Amino acid sequence: MEVAIITGASKGLGASVAKLFLESGINVVGISRTDNAKLYQYAKENNTNYHFIACDLSEKASIQRACDRLDEMLFKETLSQIFLINNAGLVDPIERAENIDMDDLMKQVHVNTVAPMILTNHFLKKASEHHVRLLTAIVTSGAAEKPKYGWSVYCSTKASMNMYTQTVAIEQADTEHAIIAFSPGVMDTGMQETIRSSSQGAFQDVESFRALKENNELRDAEIIGGVLVDILMDDNMENGKIYDIREYI
Numbered sequence: 096m097e098v099a100i101i102t103g104a105s106k107g108l109g110a111s112v113a114k115l116f117l118e119s120g121i122n123v124v125g126i127s128r129t130d131n132a133k134l135y136q137y138a139k140e141n142n143t144n145y146h147f148i149a150c151d152l153s154e155k156a157s158i159q160r161a162c163d164r165l166d167e168m169l170f171k172e173t174l175s176q177i178f179l180i181n182n183a184g185l186v187d188p189i190e191r192a193e194n195i196d197m198d199d200l201m202k203q204v205h206v207n208t209v210a211p212m213i214l215t216n217h218f219l220k221k222a223s224e225h226h227v228r229l230l231t232a233i234v235t236s237g238a239a240e241k242p243k244y245g246w247s248v249y250c251s252t253k254a255s256m257n258m259y260t261q262t263v264a265i266e267q268a269d270t271e272h273a274i275i276a277f278s279p280g281v282m283d284t285g286m287q288e289t290i291r292s293s294s295q296g297a298f299q300d301v302e303s304f305r306a307l308k309e310n311n312e313l314r315d316a317e318i319i320g321g322v323l324v325d326i327l328m329d330d331n332m333e334n335g336k337i338y339d340i341r342e343y344i
């Protein structure tokens with residue numbers, strides 16, 4: 096049995112990736128604060144299972160409870176492979192660095208970097224103990240390599256996830272596990288709505304992002320999700336690689 100654990104499966108890219116795994120015959124566990132009723136429907140249509148774990152990824156105790164629940168659920172003799180998709184992310188607060196509230200900053204760092212590291216570390220250990228293969232993807236961004244005015248925390252957290260991916264990949268080189276990062280490009284999701292609602296003072300590029308929507312240049316999350324799922328299913332997936340959607344579309 097294979098299972099995909101997907102953070103932020105409630106909407107956007109995460110919901111699309113969850114749907115695609117279910118359609119491929121793989122059970123999915125979604126981790127986010129809110130649920131998505133459609134995923135139960137897709138599971139039923141494809142004779143698979145969707146399970147939701149309510150979790151606030153900005154809180155350590157909530158992540159710990161989710162890990163405990165997953166350990167109970169998953170590690171049975173039939174489990175052969177886990178896909179761990181660290182997808183949940185926060186782009187806000189979008190603001191000049193000196194105006195960012197400390198609590199907002201900590202929340203963004205926790206969701207974008209601390210939670211993916213805790214989950215990946217946890218399942219590397221558990222999967223090794225149970226002789227189960229773990230394929231991990233971390234959803235990163237072009238902002239990891241390109242500074243954007245008003246996005247100091249977002250750019251820094253995504254850059255840190257690229258380095259985490261490359262470092263863990265070296266450590267896992269002699270194991271059956273593998274880890275990649277995936278940069279999805281601009282997609283038509285709630286995150287882009289948040290970006291478009293920024294003020295010019297907080298985010299100098301806001302007009303160009305509004306134009307992406309007006310000119311229909313934002314990509315469909317389901318198409319992007321399909322590329323990520325294909326990469327993860329490919330026997331030649333390259334451990335430690337930062338995959339970029341521009342290589343595919």
Ligand SMILES: NC(=O)c1ccc[n+]([C@@H]2O[C@H](COP(=O)([O-])OP(=O)(O)OC[C@H]3O[C@@H](n4cnc5c(N)ncnc54)[C@H](OP(=O)(O)O)[C@@H]3O)[C@@H](O)[C@H]2O)c1
Binds near residue numbers: 284
């Ligand atoms: N959209 C783009 O153009 C774009 C571009 C480059 C990279 N990305 C990256 O792609 C990934 C997916 O983005 P998206 O566009 O699909 O975003 P989205 O539509 O805003 O969805 C974000 C997901 O993250 C979850 N999430 C946020 N805060 C959370 C928390 N505290 N605890 C648990 N879950 C939380 C949300 O679930 P709940 O609200 O239910 O908790 C939701 O499912 C992110 O890592 C993002 O940085 C997006």
